[in-house]
Each structure stands twice: as C-alpha cells, then as structure tokens.
Amino acid sequence: MDQPVIDLRDIKRHYIMGPTTVRAVDGVTLSIVTGEFVSIIGPSGSGKSSLMNIIGCLDTPTEGSYHINGETVQGLSRGRLAEIRNREIGFVFQSFNLLPRLSALENVELPLVYAGIAARQRREQAMEMLAKVGLDGREKHLPAELSGGQRQRVAIARALASRPSVLLADEPTGALDQKTGVEIIEMFHTLNAEGSTIVLVTHDMNIARQARRVVRVLDGLVVSDGPAEDAA
Amino acid sequence: MKLFAIKESAGMALRSIRSNLGRSLLTTLGVLIGAGSLIALTALGNGASKAVEESLQSLGANLLIVYSGQPRGTALVRRNTSNIVPTLSENDLEAIRELGYVTMAAPESSLNAQAKYENRNASITIIGTDHNYPLVRNYYPVYGEFFSESDVDTRRAVVVLGSKAAADLIGPDIDPIGERVRVNGQPFTVVGVMQSKGNDTTDNQAFVPISTFLRSLSGGSKYAAINVQAADMAIMREAQSAIEAELLRLHGLPSMDAADFYIANQLDVLGAAQGTAGTFTLLLGGIAAISLIVGGIGIMNIMLVSVTERTREIGVRMALGAKPGDVLLQFLVEAVILSVSGGVLGIAAGVAAAWAFSRFGGMAVAVSADAVLLAFMFSLVTGLFFGGYPAFRASRLDPIEALRYE
DSSP states (O other), X not given: OOOEEEEEEEEEEEXXXXXXXXXXXXXXXXXXXXXXXXXXXXXXXXXXXXHHHHHTTSSOXXXXXXXXXXXXXXTOOHHHHHHHXXXXXXXXXXXOOOOTTSOHHHHHHHHHHHTTOXXXXXXXXXXXXXXXXXXXXXXXXOGGGSOHHHHHHHHHHHHHHTOOSEEEEESTTTTSOHHHHHHHHHHHHHHXXXXXXXXXXXXXXXXXXXXXXXXXEETTEEEEEEEGGGOO | OHXXXXXXXXXXXXXXXXXXXXXXXXXXXXXXXXXXXXXXXXXXXXXXXXXXXXXXXXXXXXXXXXEEXXXXXXXXXXXXXXXXXXXXXXXXXXXXXXXXXXXXXXXXXXXXXXXXXTTEEEEEEEEEEOTTHHHHHTOOEEEEOOOOHHHHHTTOOEEEEOHHHHHHHTOSSSOXXXXXEEETTEEEEEEEEXXXXXXXXXXXXXXXXXXXXXXXXXXXXXXSEEEEEESOGGGHHHHHHHHHHHHHHHHTOSSGGGOSEEEEEHHHHHHHHHHHHHHHHHHHXXXXXXXXXXXXXXXXXXXXXXXXXXXXXXXXXXXXXXXXXXXXXHHHHHHHHHHHHHHHHHXXXXXXXXXXXXXXXXXXXXXXXXXXXXXXXXXXXHHHHHHHHHHHHHHTOOHHHHHHOO
C-alpha cells in the first residue's frame, strides 16, 4: 500500500467558548492515499468544516497527529503552515475567492508568487494550467468578466498551479447552476483520472456520490467510510 | 529571496494603489504638504540666516568696533555714531595699533550734515576717518580714490562721497572728481565715489579725513569709535580682551563694568543673528514635521480601512501560501510607497515654492540638501511607522476568519 498523502490519527479540535467546550472534531482517524477521490459529507455543524480546515493546514488540531506527505503538521508556526499549504494543498472554494482586481492569469500565478518562483516561469506555468481547464485565451480577463463556471475553473487552475499533493474543494458547486456544477465535477473526474488526489467537502449526497470513496461525518466523528456505491 | 519578496510586494502595492487612485492621492496629500512645507519653510529660515551672515560679512573681515560709551540694548553694531559722546583718543588709537593681534585700525566719528553742490542740497552723514577705513570695513571707492595718509596729516578739505550722496548732489552728467561741495558751509573737494552697498543709509554717507572733521566740522579731539581689524578670525576673542585691557589701563578704569567704551565683536553679532535665524529655522521645521506626522496618521487611517476592506483577500492569499511576513511586507510596502511618493512630490513642491518665494516675493531662500534628505527620510520613516501597525494587524489575521469575512 502506498504511503498515505493525508494521515490523520485520532484528531481532535476543541474550541473553548466561555464555560463550555465545543468538540467540533472529536477523534477522527483518516488516511487518504495518492490518486484517491474522496468526499467528506456531513450536515452543517457536523464538524466537516473544522476537519477540512485541519486537512487544509489552515488550523491545527488540539490533539492527535497529522502527517501530510509524511511531514508532521501539528505544532508548526503560522509561517511553516503557510509553506505547507502553498506546496501541498490546492484550495477550491464555494465562492471561488478570486482576487477581483487581478486577471485570470495573475490569480493563477498567486500561489507561485508565494512559492518564490520567478516571473517568467510563473507565467508559463499559469498559462499551462489555464489551458488545462479550458480557459486559454481568457488570461487577461478579470473575474468579473467571466461566468461562474469559468471563474471556478480559474480557481481550479490556481489550485493546481503549484502542483499540490491534494486538491481540497469546499462545496465547489455550491454557487453554480446544475449544468455548470456537473461540468466542474466532470473536470474533477478528469483531473483524478490524470492522477490528482481530490478531497471534496460537501453537504450534498448527490455531489458526494461522484467521488469513489465517501466519508460521512457527524458530531465530530467519522460514522461511515467506504466506496461511493455503498453510501446511501 | 528577500529582495524578490520586496519586488513582488511593490508590484502588488502599485496595483492596489492604482485601483484606488483617487483615495491614494488624497492620502498622499498629507505627507506631500508636510514634506513640501518642511522644504519651503527651512529654505526660508536658512535664507534668512544666510542673508544675515552675508550682510555681516560685508562689514569687513575680522572686524571689531570699539565704541565710546555703554552698549544700548542688544544691537551691538551701531549704524550711526553721530549721537555718541566721544571718549576715544588718538592715544587710544595708537595703542590699539601697537597691539599684536591687530592688523590695522581706523577712527570714526560722524555727524549729520547738510551738503550743498551749486544749488542742490542733500542731508548726508559725514564720517571722519583715516585712510585705513576702506580696508578695515571692506568698502572701497569705485571712482577716484579714497583720501591718503598725507591728506589726513595735512587736514586737507577733501571728501569721498557715498554712491547715493554723489547721485543726489552731483548727478550722473558731471564728473564729480575735483568738484567742490559745501558741508555745513565748509568747502570740500571731491576725490572719490564709493561703491554702492545697496543700502541707502550706507550709500548716503560721505568720508572726510578725521583731522579735518575734528577741526572744521565737529570740534573736540576724541573719536566716537575705532574700527579694528584683527589679524585672524581665530584670535578675535583674544584681540578683544587685549584691547579692553589696554583701554582700561589708559583710561585708568578698574573693570569693564565701569568702562566708558565697549567692543562689538563681529563673532558675537554673527552668533546672535545666526542663533535667532537658527531658532526660526527650527521652529518652522518643527511645524513642518508636525504636519508630516499628521500626514502619517492619515496614511495609517487609510491603511487600516484598506486592511479591513481586504480581509477576504488577505485570507485568500494566506490560504494560497502567503506567510504572515508576506502579508506584513505587502501592506508595509504599500504604506511606504504612499508616503515616499508623497514625500518626493512634496520635496518637488517645496523646492518650487521656495523658488516662487524668491522669484515673486523677493525673499532670501536657501534649499539645503540636508532639508531634502530630511524630508525624504522623514516620509520614509512616516510610512514605516504609521504603516507598521495596519500591516501588523493584517499579518495577524486568522486565515479561517478572514476567508469567512463578508
């Protein structure tokens, strides 16, 4: 078996809110290996967002150990976490989160800027990624000049730009119409077929079933984990 | 790597400034006005200081003036010696000339007189002195000659006219040399015309041999003042002490408190005038510095607004791998670009204003390289200091919170 890309062991994330402790994640163990396409599903308040923040290295667990690509994550400084995010994680957000004043190309270049890659090489890589998501010729467009589906494809290109270990998508179709949403899921299938590891976080079973493996989260715990065909 | 990060930050900052151009320009205005006024006001102060210095230098190099009587008020140098009761004798003058520190000395007494040439009249100040006066006071004839030592010895009735006195009495059409003018009824032959000092009081003087002056115009035998040239700028204090000691001895007086003379030292006058001008410059500079600080607060204000407005952008950048240091640098560089461009524009505006003051206001100005450097450094420090806090706030944002920010 391959070494897991994402390896969570008994992860807990507790928030202290005044006198009470909120156990948002309360002991999750989860491994994801390279090339997997996994959905994490759960209703709002289930702890899936907290889990996603930990997987995305935006947050660190209160307890437990987390290794990404063999590297220990807990106990790192904000700066080191940022480096890991830059290198290992490609984020795709529900609301795209493109910077409105930057062109499509400049948005895709952003992670490469923070990786310290020189302008010329950065440009080439970003062009390549935009072509990969079918947006060649739209490099100079501002986000406002693109449709919702196109914006999400720019965001996907941006997530792929630094060739991360994992593509982490949070409700990527949530702000899109049915048809466009299907197109985006198609794109994930294509990328997965080309070898990308994808983690898709959603509350929608219809979307979650598109993955090959579905992890159900409830009250901070994993309640089921198995192939998509088994998920009800 | 660090240089690369600064270059990237500058690119981001410029883009952000461009997309908010109106607001950025208004923000910059505060620093612009601060830096501009720093340049313009210190230029005025320095100009005043230089003007004072030059006018004192033009009195003559290493000049000490021994006056009869006690100093009146703070004005050490007296423009007019006509109302002084003279206490200085020829003996005093000879003794001063013998002192080691002294190169030369010239007596001086004066009175206000009526001068007449044909049917023209003028009120002029007649100064009795000797042939050393031009050298001691650094003030020379442009036409003809100053009277000679033998003119003084033989009490000749000759006069050297100041430029205004010559123009008023004789006019431009007649060669004044050899013409006869009457001073308080006494006939004098014109032997020279002095250069113009550009100052009506000085240019309206006329010079006659001190011996002639005492005999035919004022009566008495004492001088109102003695102009002394010290051998060197460095020994003016010693020269002053030596003269004081010598005159006290000659006059049989115990100390300077009881003295019937005092000495105006060019250094003291220069020092006092420069001190005043320096205070003036400092004051103006202080006002300008305060306005620069106010400009800095404007920058801080707008940067805080900007950080809040761009919270989500900061979250996105952090998610994509921006380290706290990257975010800090981005906002800091933006603040510094705003304040430094304000500073540079302000320096240009200040230099232009100083030029306008001198061109249209006739004021003495001197833009100093120090002030330009100071304004630049001040605007840089303003940007770093007042941009620092907003940039720090931005860098401390929690990426999860920031991404959720609407």
